[in-house]
Amino acid sequence: MNSGKFVLLFFLLPFVTVEAGFFDFLERFYCRCDFDGFYDINRILSDKDDLQHFDSEELKKDLRKSLYGQHIAMKTIQKAVSCFMKDSNPTKPLVLSFHGPPGVGKSYVTKIIARNIYKKGEKSKHVHTFMTDYYFPHKDRARIYQTQLREWIHGNVSCFPHSMFIFDEINKISSELIDTIKPFLDYNPQVDGVSFNKAIFIFISNSEMNAITNLTLDFWREGRDREEIQITSRGLETQITQNIYNDEKGGFWHSSLIDQHLIDHFIPFLPLELKHVRQCVLSEMAHLNMTEDFDLADKVARDMPFFPPEEKIFAVKGCKSVRQKLALYADD
Incomplete structure (x- = not known):
């Protein structure tokens, strides 16, 4: 690290207290390019390959x-x-x-x-x-x-x-x-x-x-x-x-x-309806390598809470907890 970065570091030190996490700050400063350690120019250059052709x-x-x-x-x-x-x-x-x-x-x-x-x-x-x-x-x-x-x-x-x-x-x-x-x-x-x-x-x-x-x-x-x-x-x-x-x-x-x-x-982002939650369930089935089962997907989706109380149109939690809910039916 060159002297300029050390000057900047010590300029910033007065703003940092032990209570706020001095070592946490020090790590963030040194590891701005990598949480794992100091600057590694070879890794930085090779990481550019992570950018793929956009389509x-x-x-x-x-x-x-x-x-x-x-x-x-x-x-x-x-x-x-x-x-x-x-x-x-x-x-x-x-x-x-x-x-x-x-x-x-x-x-x-x-x-x-x-x-x-x-x-x-x-x-x-x-x-x-x-x-x-x-x-x-x-x-x-x-x-x-x-x-x-x-x-x-x-x-x-x-x-x-x-x-x-x-x-x-x-x-x-x-x-x-x-x-x-x-x-x-x-x-x-x-x-x-x-x-x-x-x-x-x-x-x-x-x-x-x-x-x-x-x-x-x-x-x-x-x-x-x-x-x-x-x-x-x-x-x-x-x-x-x-x-x-x-x-x-x-x-x-x-x-x-x-x-x-x-x-x-x-x-x-709009609230989700029953048909959308059903799609989420089917997606989770595929993710868990389960056999696609439309009846089960419908059952799991309908078991989720919906609102407003009168119409019950939109899923209260969207697709959150779909995987957990599906697990309750997995072995039925």
Whole structure:
């Protein structure tokens, strides 16, 4: 490590306390490119082989095969990711924000994206997922988290420009922490000598699930087809943007990311119906090498809780717990 990095390290030390985890911070600083140890230039260069040839049609097929009941997300993600990956000189990173109820595919679709970009898919060392409760548990340590987050993202992108960063439960992160990464998402040729324009940032949140669910329920009650719902239907995307911007408890409260229009797409994920849960059960059967059984799939799906109480249209947990529920019937 050159002297410049040591100077930066000791400049940052006053912001770090033993209580906050000095050794944890030290490890993050030294291992920005690899959790396993110090910089290894040979490994860094060989890791570039993890970026596979991107095929837009393969991504479309994968989304259609693996994502259930999410026509808006499927169409938007396919076009956004494809255009970005085909651009040899993008002017900014790709920034997506997923919103909707739990269990509807928001986290799962990040795996689909990853396996169409990296040979190792979600297991690639260039796919970084930040779980709010685990990585940023203490609100009083926001300043330390800001320093760590900036260094971690900057270091990884400097090693691998096509890195992917996923922030799960963004509604639980402080807006100050999120705004820390604003320079990385902006139209900047470089930040501290590094270009971030080939990176991908994805935010995942259960926020606005009520607005999305209510719109979907309105379409159902009006006898309209679910696929008629579009991202612009009744100002859905605008409503999502305005609501999260004004939510004092959310990560995007008065965020500069929204002010400066740095999030490329706010993507709603709709609540799942019985037919979608049934598809999830069949998928789990295949994953567990079980014989495909449509009657059993229907039985498991119907055993899941649904709402509203009168109509029982949407799965309360989406496809979460489907595997656990299937296990109860596996030996029947």
